[in-house]
Amino acid sequence: MRSINLLVQKTFKFLFIIHLVSVSMAYAGAKQTINIAYLTQEQKVPPPLSNLDTFIKDKGVLGAGLAIDDNNTTGQFTGQQFVLKKFIVPLDGNVVDAFNKDIGDQYPYVVVNLPADAINKVADLPAAKQKLLFDVATVDDALRNEQCRANVRHILPSRAMRADALAQYMMKKRWNKWFLVIGATEEDRLFADALRRAAKRFGMKIVEEKTWEHTYDARRTAQSDVAVFTQVDDYDVLVVADEQGRFGEYLEYRTWNARPVIGTQGLTATAWHRTHEQWGAVQIQNRFKEQSGRWMEEADYAAYLAVRAIGEAATRTKSNDLNRLKDYMLSDAFALQGYKGNPLSFRSWDGQLRQPILLAAARSMVAVAPIEGFLHPKTELDTLGYDQPESTCKWSK
Amino acid sequence: MKKNVLGLLLTVLLTGAAQAETVFVTLEKDNALAVVDPIIGKLINTVEIGQRPRGIAISPDNKFLYVATSDDNTIKIIDADTLKEVGRLPSGKDPETFALNPAGDRLYVSNEDDRLVTVIDIAKKKVIKQIKVGVEPEGIAASPNNLWVVSASETTNMVHWVDVKTQTIVENTLVDPRPRALSFTADSQQLWVTSEMAGTLMILDVKTKQIVKTIKFDVQGVTADKIQPVGVVIDKDRKRGYVALGPANRVAVINAQTFEVEKYLLVGQRVWNLAFSPDQKRLYTTNGTSNDISLIDLETQTVTKSVGVGTYPWGVAVKP
Numbered sequence: 001m002r003s004i005n006l007l008v009q010k011t012f013k014f015l016f017i018i019h020l021v022s023v024s025m026a027y028a029g030a031k032q033t034i035n036i037a038y039l040t041q042e043q044k045v046p047p048p049l050s051n052l053d054t055f056i057k058d059k060g061v062l063g064a065g066l067a068i069d070d071n072n073t074t075g076q077f078t079g080q081q082f083v084l085k086k087f088i089v090p091l092d093g094n095v096v097d098a099f100n101k102d103i104g105d106q107y108p109y110v111v112v113n114l115p116a117d118a119i120n121k122v123a124d125l126p127a128a129k130q131k132l133l134f135d136v137a138t139v140d141d142a143l144r145n146e147q148c149r150a151n152v153r154h155i156l157p158s159r160a161m162r163a164d165a166l167a168q169y170m171m172k173k174r175w176n177k178w179f180l181v182i183g184a185t186e187e188d189r190l191f192a193d194a195l196r197r198a199a200k201r202f203g204m205k206i207v208e209e210k211t212w213e214h215t216y217d218a219r220r221t222a223q224s225d226v227a228v229f230t231q232v233d234d235y236d237v238l239v240v241a242d243e244q245g246r247f248g249e250y251l252e253y254r255t256w257n258a259r260p261v262i263g264t265q266g267l268t269a270t271a272w273h274r275t276h277e278q279w280g281a282v283q284i285q286n287r288f289k290e291q292s293g294r295w296m297e298e299a300d301y302a303a304y305l306a307v308r309a310i311g312e313a314a315t316r317t318k319s320n321d322l323n324r325l326k327d328y329m330l331s332d333a334f335a336l337q338g339y340k341g342n343p344l345s346f347r348s349w350d351g352q353l354r355q356p357i358l359l360a361a362a363r364s365m366v367a368v369a370p371i372e373g374f375l376h377p378k379t380e381l382d383t384l385g386y387d388q389p390e391s392t393c394k395w396s397k
Numbered sequence: 398m399k400k401n402v403l404g405l406l407l408t409v410l411l412t413g414a415a416q417a418e419t420v421f422v423t424l425e426k427d428n429a430l431a432v433v434d435p436i437i438g439k440l441i442n443t444v445e446i447g448q449r450p451r452g453i454a455i456s457p458d459n460k461f462l463y464v465a466t467s468d469d470n471t472i473k474i475i476d477a478d479t480l481k482e483v484g485r486l487p488s489g490k491d492p493e494t495f496a497l498n499p500a501g502d503r504l505y506v507s508n509e510d511d512r513l514v515t516v517i518d519i520a521k522k523k524v525i526k527q528i529k530v531g532v533e534p535e536g537i538a539a540s541p542n543n544l545w546v547v548s549a550s551e552t553t554n555m556v557h558w559v560d561v562k563t564q565t566i567v568e569n570t571l572v573d574p575r576p577r578a579l580s581f582t583a584d585s586q587q588l589w590v591t592s593e594m595a596g597t598l599m600i601l602d603v604k605t606k607q608i609v610k611t612i613k614f615d616v617q618g619v620t621a622d623k624i625q626p627v628g629v630v631i632d633k634d635r636k637r638g639y640v641a642l643g644p645a646n647r648v649a650v651i652n653a654q655t656f657e658v659e660k661y662l663l664v665g666q667r668v669w670n671l672a673f674s675p676d677q678k679r680l681y682t683t684n685g686t687s688n689d690i691s692l693i694d695l696e697t698q699t700v701t702k703s704v705g706v707g708t709y710p711w712g713v714a715v716k717p
Binding site: 070073074076077078279280283286287290312315316335336337341342343372380 | 510532550551553554555566573574594620
């Protein structure tokens with residue numbers, strides 16, 4: 001039986017190849033090409049916190065790869081060809097030089113997987129003026145507000161969007177009194193700011209706030225330390241801001257009072273999660289795993305969406321022209337399927353991708369924000385993050 | 398005990414004399430098939446069928462059921478009377494939806510992960526052809542005049558028109574995002590396609606293969622993102638069409654002449670697939686998360702009963 005199956009599979013593969021060849025030949029004359037560059041820099045391997053999660057070097061790029069295949073499957077029927085060229089700058093290399101040198105006039109669309117301090121360095125280059133950049137890595141609200149750029153679209157939900165998603169859930173659960181625990185990094189402080197903003201917006205109360213100091217005192221263990229650290233006035237929920245995951249995992253089950261943990265650990269807010277299966281998500285999870293041999297990470301999802309957004313705009317406009325695609329992506333007609341129920345679109349005031357946010361525990365999808373009941377005159381998705389009247393981004397599209 | 402059986406038999410016989418029909422429902426999470434008598438409104442049997450059963454269809458002579466048991470990677474042929482498995486079809490991986498041609502000798506299967514439509518010769522239990530389509534093909538329908546098979550790809554957002562004679566795609570129509578299900582009118586002149594994400598129903602003219610009308614559903618008190626149209630059926634006189642609206646828990650009643658939405662009928666939760674009774678006087682819906690089916694009387698346009706069937710009812714087929 002197995003050998004027959006194998007034979008059948010082989011025959012299918014053969015048929016498939018023949019078909020591919022014939023399809024590409026059929027359109028050989030009439031192809032419109034859409035060139036997309038993917039720019040990233042190698043990352044230093046961070047110290048491992050746990051052996052459970054190995055460091056993933058290729059986060060992002062594999063998502064872009066899956067999307068280019070999807071685009072080209074559609075492209076077969078529309079006479080469009082999508083090309084993805086990857087530029088991976090070495091650890092000691094310079095992204096600005098790489099951008100100037102390698103991503104010449106050929107690539108009007110650039111998927112950028114770079115840290116927050118690098119994105120605008122690239123976006124402000126003269127070479128980037130006639131391009132559209134898709135930021136698939138940052139979550140900074142500043143980059144979407146006062147530091148926003150007209151040639152950058154942000155795919156991942158910002159810190160404010162995540163904090164609002166968490167706050168909506170806590171409000172629904174009536175976890176009104178928060179104990180905010182903040183890590184020592186600048187990123188943690190930024191997420192704490194977003195949480196404070198969310199608490200204010202949704203009428204929640206931060207009853208206690210503490211910074212987690214990393215010490216090397218051998219007498220202090222996670223077991224004893226957290227119990228002592230969390231002896232504060234009564235609260236409903238511990239909200240943690242620890243983006244690098246340096247201590248947050250130690251909080252759950254160790255607090256002095258029995259309280260849930262939410263934030264960057266415990267129940268987390270994310271654009272994508274392996275427990276997500278609704279709205280056809282199980283299909284893309286399977287396709288990604290088959291292609292990559294691992295689960296789809298948030299950065300993979302973001303890169304997937306960036307390349308799919310270009311594909312969707314090119315298919316609908318039947319064009320590869322930068323300005324036409326740019327206009328279409330910001331228009332009301334643009335609706336990107338992102339396996340999260342609602343169609344995704346870009347906010348016209350800051351280039352942020354509008355999207356539902358998943359609230360997930362390690363092995364369970366708990367809720368999807370916006371939580372039912374949080375209303376908005378235009379779209380409930382804009383209850384998350386900086387809405388048009390609050391935005392300080394000033395660029396004319 | 399004997400008396401009871403006799404009594405039941407008598408009831409079945411009596412009611413059966415007037416209008417006997419059997420509704421078969423696949424239960425995705427019970428690995429089973431529910432058998433319902435819609436006239437008395439009761440679940441009469443539940444039989445094990447295979448892993449994760451979803452798509453279901455009945456042969457034109459009503460002798461066989463075809464059931465996609467997704468996790469067994471096959472489509473099972475089930476004797477519609479004994480409910481015993483009599484054969485398996487080589488459906489490819491993870492079959493979900495499929496369509497029978499009018500003659501009942503060909504089966505067209507969507508292979509979602511492989512971007513293929515597999516054409517199966519039912520008598521020979523053999524794959525005749527695989528047709529490459531867009532990303533994540535799902536809904537599929539064969540035209541009653543046997544000229545077209547149309548496959549919808551959810552991520553490519555297209556319907557692909559396969560010419561039955563040549564078994565090749567001759568045209569593609571771009572449609573609203575995440576097209577889910579599609580159905581031809583009995584005269585084969587129109588193709589109705591639902592879009593899960595846009596919350597719309599599109600009417601395509603088969604001659605031009607273009608969209609001639611888009612209907613946007615709007616249910617009072619239900620947010621737009623909950624309106625996710627899936628299953629669609631049209632009556633044989635093309636008077637009315639019916640669309641299952643998923644988590645909006647409604648079936649939309651559409652005037653198939655004017656394309657007005659006449660009514661929204663409240664059914665069970667996450668209504669997904671629909672099937673007519675043989676005389677088209679009733680409509681049966683599978684309600685995925687309330688674990689029941691709704692029985693709709695089409696003359697009065699009212700939901701008359703819901704019948705609990707099991708976990709995650711998915712597909713539905715009716716035997717006269």
